[in-house]
Amino acid sequence: MKALVLEQKDELSLRDFPAIDHAEQTLGPRDVRIKLHTVGICGSDVHYYTHGRIGPFVVEAPMILGHEASGTVIEVGDEVATLAVGDRVCMEPGIPDPNSRATRLGMYNVDPAVRFWATPPVHGILRPTCVHPEAFTFRLPDTVSFAEAAMVEPLAVGVHAATKARVKPGDVGVVLGAGPIGLVTALSALAAGCARVYVTDIAEPKLEIAAALSPAIVPVRAEGDALVSRVHADTDGWGADVVFEATGSPGAAAGVFAPLAPGGCVVMIGGQPEPISYDAGAAMVREARVENIFRYAHAFPRCVAMLGSGAIDVKPLITRTFGFDESVEAFEIAASAPPSDVKMQIELPQ
Template sequence: MAPKDNLTAVLYGINDMRLEQRPIPVPKPNQVLLKMEVVGICGSDVHYLVSGRIGPFVVKKPMVIGHEASGTIVEVGKDVKDLKPGDRVAIEPGITCRTCYDCKSGNYHLCRDMVFCATPPVDGNLARYYVHDADFCHKLPDNMDLEEGALMEPLAVGVHACKRAGVRVGSIVLVLGAGPIGLVSMLTAKAMGASKVIITDLVDHRLNKARELGADFTVRIEKNMTENDIIKKVKSLLGEDPTVTLECTGAEQSVRVALQVTKSGGVVILVGLGKFEMTVPLAGALVREVNIRGVFRYNNDYPIAIELVKTGKVNVKPLITHHFTIEETKKAFETAKTGQGNPIKILIHANPEWKP
């Protein structure tokens, strides 16, 4: 008998999350139907819930939430050749046009016609069943589970940031911010050969997690610290200037620190998305030829992320701190909002067969 239960988490507006039944979608010829397994809560999901918007993206109509996900294929469209029912996949949440200049030149993440899960007005994938284009579903190896599969989305961000930074053997890396993206960036930098990684944050439990995951040094940012205080502390612990700085907070003070602390000729990667306009010490960075680069999601980075976990070079499991069923979605988001229980990565299990 065909399944009928497609319980779905839908954001109607600010602090208005509802669970409702929706029809089970039918895959197009190039798509697969997925029984959703694990969906992680991202900071952007919480931002949409709390504020109803991120920059120009505004929730104007009910939107299914969720984009960090894994699932099991239950049906494939007639044109799908490389996947079959029963395959477990990590779902890359952005679908591109595939024909524009950016797509054809290898920068598909910059496609102007990008359709991205849970970015208004596009629905996300926190549901029992969901359809997705097959070529953006990445098969998981046998030694990876579906929880790890859902974490390939944030890990791909870290991979893309470190690739953009040119992290290699001997790199001295500063990571500003020890949230989930800062932590996966740190893990990736270590896997790519960085000899020293130092990471900062305001919150002790995040820094404790960073040390558990292999950070060489941590810096607790106090509210009364100036940017000069932070710079001195970082250089004192490292004994030298970082050659690469990964700014993962989006906070203006943190961006200012990044531009000043990085070694002359080094690289600053702006991963965190903060205010549209900031006041930063740009001239000082330019005369020292500090390379300043932005990051937007990822580009051909899922296969690398999967390989890093498959081969044991990166372990994302310690990032997982909380588990909820899809019926507990509101509770899961409340935990993410309040920070109660010191969450790092919160996972929601969409499959009713899941047992804690």
């Protein structure tokens, strides 16, 4: 089975990977076998490629990349009841221990034993087929394309963030960062009820994409106090009800309370490579609530439903598509962070 393999930091190859062939010979009674169609390139995939690690997760052996995926069911286990051969699906990439305390409490995303695609030492799915549990595989409505379905995984982050923020109808939101996660967070905040969402970034092309997503999105270039001034001017000096930090930048994270209204909520989304500092005094005088998210939980069915109904449209975020044989080139381009690109995807042969 040919796969996109991260051999080590800065080295990718498209080659046969016999270990995966052997591991997937057996289909469990509640598993399905899926022929992959579309796989998105995530920032974490690129980070493993360029740095060889994310925090405590270190690439110590060749690893297949990719975890944002859609495909078609080609085989089902004997006890599978909700899926059939031929179903078009997307897959939640993190599989927890069903007996762990975190899972039993409904917080399966923070289960220390979770096995997440393309997080060392677990292989990802930039390969022709995979075996996956029925419980974490979701049938697609006819109105949702494979490309849109491969966006469910990043969209789930935004939906989880909006859920943790407890967005109310009419809220004013701020999203720091107009990358893929920032933009799906802005869309999720609007779907949850925000009347207006300000989106900041240093890249003008990304702000143009953000502005085109909805008339309720206000792009603001991340320069000096431009964001705080704009938000305060538009809210009679009150501020935003919720601020989402989606840059992973220590500088941005340090200023999360500046545009926040009293009693507002900050949601930390962006992964920080090192410990960060923020103004605890600014949080205190606002009685600010701070939420942190780690991936998502219980979000995939909601995302699929919203894509199916048209409540959220992710198509404008898909800015470039590559063939499977172009996977190495695709990652090289993604690593260069072109300012006009949001989400790059790879299509596998059908």
